[in-house]
Structure formats: C-alpha cells, structure tokens
Amino acid sequence: MGEAEATTVTMWSEGEAEFMRRALEVAERGQGRVSPNPPVGCVLVKDGVAIAEGWHDHLGGLHAEQMAIHDAEARGVPTNGATAYVTLEPCNHFGRTPPCTESLLWAGIQRVVVAHPDPNPNVRGRGTDVLREAGLEVEVGLLRSEAAMQMRSFLHWCHQRRPWVTVKVAVDANGSVDDRSDVAGRFTSEGCLDEVHRLRQRCDAILVGSETVLRDNPSLTVRRVEHARQPIRVVLDGRGRIEQQATVLTDGGATMHLTGDVDLERLLDQLGDQEMQRLLVEGGPSTVHRFLEAGLVDEVLLVRSTVEHADPVPSGLDDDAFRSAGLEQHEPQAWGEERVDVWLRA
Numbered sequence: 001m002g003e004a005e006a007t008t009v010t011m012w013s014e015g016e017a018e019f020m021r022r023a024l025e026v027a028e029r030g031q032g033r034v035s036p037n038p039p040v041g042c043v044l045v046k047d048g049v050a051i052a053e054g055w056h057d058h059l060g061g062l063h064a065e066q067m068a069i070h071d072a073e074a075r076g077v078p079t080n081g082a083t084a085y086v087t088l089e090p091c092n093h094f095g096r097t098p099p100c101t102e103s104l105l106w107a108g109i110q111r112v113v114v115a116h117p118d119p120n121p122n123v124r125g126r127g128t129d130v131l132r133e134a135g136l137e138v139e140v141g142l143l144r145s146e147a148a149m150q151m152r153s154f155l156h157w158c159h160q161r162r163p164w165v166t167v168k169v170a171v172d173a174n175g176s177v178d179d180r181s182d183v184a185g186r187f188t189s190e191g192c193l194d195e196v197h198r199l200r201q202r203c204d205a206i207l208v209g210s211e212t213v214l215r216d217n218p219s220l221t222v223r224r225v226e227h228a229r230q231p232i233r234v235v236l237d238g239r240g241r242i243e244q245q246a247t248v249l250t251d252g253g254a255t256m257h258l259t260g261d262v263d264l265e266r267l268l269d270q271l272g273d274q275e276m277q278r279l280l281v282e283g284g285p286s287t288v289h290r291f292l293e294a295g296l297v298d299e300v301l302l303v304r305s306t307v308e309h310a311d312p313v314p315s316g317l318d319d320d321a322f323r324s325a326g327l328e329q330h331e332p333q334a335w336g337e338e339r340v341d342v343w344l345r346a
C-alpha cells in the first residue's frame with residue numbers, strides 16, 4: 001500500500017484530535033534522544049478519558065505504545081477495550097524491542113488511531129495490516145501533517161537515505177553576520193543561546209566551514225542541556241587552513257576534518273549511510289551559500305537580532321536567496337529576545 005493511500009477517510013472529533021495532540025506533545029520528550037528512531041507518543045483512552053500515556057524516551061528504551069501499556073498496568077488500570085492514539089504506525093518487527101502490534105493485542109486494545117504511517121521498510125503497512133487482521137479498528141491520518149513535521153528528519157531519511165539539512169544563521173538588523181570592528185562575539189540573547197543548544201542536541205552532526213573555525217574557534221558542542229548527546233562535527237577545510245590546535249580538533253570530541261574538494265552530495269550520502277538523520281549547518285555565509293546553491297537545504301532558521309553592527313559583513317542570506325533555493329517561509333518563532341524566520345523546502 002502506498003503511503004498516501006494509507007490515510008483513512010474518517011472525520012475525527014475535536015476531542016479525538018486533542019488526544020492525538022497530547023500524544024504529539026509527549027513524543028516531543030524523545031526529541032534528540034531517540035535518533036535514528038523518530039520521536040513517538042501514545043495516549044490510551046477509555047470511555048472518553050485518557051488512562052495512560054507513553055513515549056519513546058531514549059534509543060533502546062520502550063516504544064511509545066509499550067510505555068503507555070506499562071503506565072496503565074503500573075497503576076492497575078485495565079486497558080481492555082481502550083483506544084490507542086499513536087503518532088506513528090505501530091511496529092510489527094523484532095528490533096531493539098519486541099513488536100508493538102503484539103503488545104497492543106495482548107493489552108486488549110480495540111481501536112488504534114494513527115497519525116502517520118511508518119515508511120521504515122521493515123515496518124511499512126504491516127503494522128496496521130496485522131492489527132486489522134486481528135480484528136482491531138485501525139484509522140490512519142489524524143493530525144498527519146503535524147506528525148510529519150515533528151518527525152520530518154526521520155521521514156526524510158527513510159525516503160532519501162540522507163540527513164535533513166537545517167541551516168541556522170544569525171544576522172543583525174541589516175542582515176550582517178559579523179562585525180569586523182569587534183572581536184568575534186555573540187550578538188543574540190541568552191534565551192536564544194539556550195535554543196541554539198537545544199537545536200544542536202536534536203541534530204546528529206554539525207557542519208561549519210574553515211572561516212568559522214578561524215574566526216570563532218568554536219567548540220560546536222551541546223551545552224545548557226542535561227544528558228546531552230554530542231553530535232559529530234564536520235569541518236569543511238578544502239584549503240587546509242585550520243590550525244592543528246583548533247578546539248574542534250583537540251577537545252577529544254568526534255570531528256570529521258575534511259581537507260580537499262568536498263562533494264556535498266557525497267558527504268550527505270556518507271552521513272546518511274551512518275544513519276545521521278539531521279545535519280545542522282552553522283555557517284558562515286559562504287558555506288551556507290554552497291548548500292543553498294546546490295539545492296541541498298531543507299530548512300533555514302534565520303535568527304534576527306535588532307543589534308546593528310558598526311562594520312557589517314553582508315551575508316546575501318535574504319528572502320531571494322532562500323526562495324531560489326526552493327524554500328518557502330513559515331510562521332516565525334521566538335528564541336529568547338530574537339525572532340527566528342523559518343523557511344522550509346516547498
């Protein structure tokens with residue numbers, strides 16, 4: 001069955017949408033902790049009341065459905081006849097955990113409402129088929145696009161076998177990325193920096209060019225987040241200009257230091273082969289332009305500061321550049337005191 005056909009034509013009530021919204025909300029707790037799996041959430045409902053919830057919390061941990069069933073059992077609440085709202089089609093394979101389809105059957109669940117089908121070739125279609133064959137009611141597609149947004153890097157990787165590419169760049173009020181009159185420094189708020197670290201935590205790899213290493217000597221690690229997993233760092237240094245003492249090369253973390261001509265498409269293939277599902281490109285402008293011009297950017301997060309640089313460095317990273325790279329603008333976000341423009345592949 002194709003994925004598009006997999007959506008059931010059903011009218012769900014606002015109350016049902018609320019249960020799925022809650023499932024998406026608890027799924028969020030696994031963001032940055034379950035890669036290469038997607039974040040998944042589950043809410044069990046009986047007689048119109050939520051009786052348990054679960055989420056895929058960390059890689060190797062229980063899947064969302066199994067955690068929700070455990071949650072109910074631990075509190076002595078019977079699950080017979082309940083409806084499960086799950087953000088992803090339940091799996092039907094033995095992987096790091098036994099199949100969720102079996103847990104749902106065993107728990108006596110009567111109806112399963114799924115937000116998004118699972119494009120994982122190990123799972124595709126079989127999860128819902130097996131449940132239907134066992135006599136459960138199964139519906140697919142409630143808040144599907146919200147779920148697709150939440151697990152976009154997983155879905156992208158399943159289809160392309162390459163990481164989803166997010167560009168993050170900060171500009172001043174005039175679109176400048178740096179102030180030549182100043183030592184390299186931050187020009188955004190503390191609250192914004194917290195968000196940057198949360199973003200890094202959700203990425204499997206962080207890439208910069210040699211200019212950024214020479215100017216800022218960054219560490220590109222995740223800080224400000226508890227139990228952070230460190231993404232690998234990728235430095236494009238075609239001309240071999242980075243000194244051996246650079247922090248990214250000496251602090252003991254994992255870094256791919258690429259000297260010589262780097263074919264970006266091949267690089268994405270290689271990262272995809274290593275199950276890296278999200279790559280964060282953190283600048284500077286020439287590196288970002290390379291990705292944009294090659295049509296390899298899936299998402300841009302443009303942090304807009306109200307500061308004005310005295311000796312600006314124009315970036316050319318404007319609406320035209322993003323539009324011609326095939327991106328379209330979405331609702332902005334707020335990171336601390338800064339507004340963040342969001343662009344996504346159309």
Ligand code: AOF
Binds near residue numbers: 041055120
């Ligand atoms: C579910 N519920 O909460 C998640 C699912 O090898 P494993 O056991 O880690 O399985 C990973 C795959 O299972 C993952 O790639 C995706 O297809 C699905 N994830 N399925 O029923 C969950 N996280």
Ligand code: ZN
Binds near residue numbers: 063099
């Ligand atoms: Zn599962």
